[in-house]
Amino acid sequence: MTLRRLLFTILVLAATAPAPAFAQQSLGIRGYVLFGVAQLAAKDTFEAVADTSQQPVFGGGIQVTHIWRGVFADVGSSQIQTIDGERVFVDEGEVFELGIPLEVKMRPLDIAGGWRLEFGRVSPYVGAGVTFFRYEESSEDADVGENVEENKTGPLFLGGVDVAIVSWLHAGGEIRYRQVTGILGEGGVSAEFGEDNAGGLSAAVRISIGR
Numbered sequence: 001m002t003l004r005r006l007l008f009t010i011l012v013l014a015a016t017a018p019a020p021a022f023a024q025q026s027l028g029i030r031g032y033v034l035f036g037v038a039q040l041a042a043k044d045t046f047e048a049v050a051d052t053s054q055q056p057v058f059g060g061g062i063q064v065t066h067i068w069r070g071v072f073a074d075v076g077s078s079q080i081q082t083i084d085g086e087r088v089f090v091d092e093g094e095v096f097e098l099g100i101p102l103e104v105k106m107r108p109l110d111i112a113g114g115w116r117l118e119f120g121r122v123s124p125y126v127g128a129g130v131t132f133f134r135y136e137e138s139s140e141d142a143d144v145g146e147n148v149e150e151n152k153t154g155p156l157f158l159g160g161v162d163v164a165i166v167s168w169l170h171a172g173g174e175i176r177y178r179q180v181t182g183i184l185g186e187g188g189v190s191a192e193f194g195e196d197n198a199g200g201l202s203a204a205v206r207i208s209i210g211r
Helices: 003-015 043-050 188-193
Strands: 028-040 054-068 071-091 094-116 122-138 148-166 169-178 200-210
Touching: 028 043, 028 071, 028 169, 043 071, 043 094, 043 188, 054 200, 071 122, 071 188, 094 148, 094 169, 122 169, 148 200
Parallel strands: none
Antiparallel strands: 028 054, 028 200, 054 071, 071 094, 094 122, 122 148, 148 169, 169 200
């Protein structure tokens, strides 16, 4: 499923919703799983080393709803599918493959708060918070200092829409944007392309269970 298709689905669901309801409800908890695709912000860097800047993403989390009216809190963890590529050298914009296998892993942990509206069975929401971003870059038989293991934080923005299938089961779509600097852009291929954001935009289908 492409980013464009997921975003279109979210917009259609939001546009066809009826008027909002603000009735006070008791505190609720939802567990969720999600799966979709991540568009990495360092597009040129990852296309140079792995011929792609889009990777599948999956994860899950817990959302506490109706803290006060539409206020919610969300904690979620996800895994961007391991990127398998090779180390390259860039000279004046031309990429030269070095034949050394490269593996990149990215695991964001997100903590966010936001506001949810209820339009009958449809409930769009927006939020913001912080992402704790684990980045690993490794090659077999690499020299000391060539492999990378970094933990950085950055701002997170999210938005989506849930549709109630039954009172305790919800399905919908969600987008998240992460800005994570301090990992890329200081050397190597990413510096050559002037890219310093290890995060990016992800779009996913989300299944929730709970109130």
